[in-house]
Amino acid sequence: SVDVLAEFLGQSRAGRAQLVEHSGTLALVEGDWKYVEAGRAGKAWLFNLADDIGETKNLADKYPERLAAMAATLNKLKEGRSFQGNDRKRRSTPGQKR
Secondary structure, eight states, rough: OOHHHHTTTSSSOOOOOOOOSSSSSSSETTTEEEEEOOOOOOOOOEEEETTTOOOOOOOOTTOOHHHHHHHHOOOOOHHOSTTTTTOOOOOOOOOOOO
């Protein structure tokens, strides 16, 4: 996760270039584009939200380069799960071994 408290409090306008959502599978939103990881069906999805806010037209086959780039970005974000620059350390819950 990333600390965005300063943005919420209006103390910074830095924001983020991507948004990751989770509802069974992970999805990445960059600008007008949304990439949804392949789930149990085994097929990834790509939507242009500016033209298809209802996410009805899978453009994965039409834009394979964008699909691959967004998949790579999401994988990098998953690998780098951290507090990005914060010195917070993971705290153990009672009974949890580190």
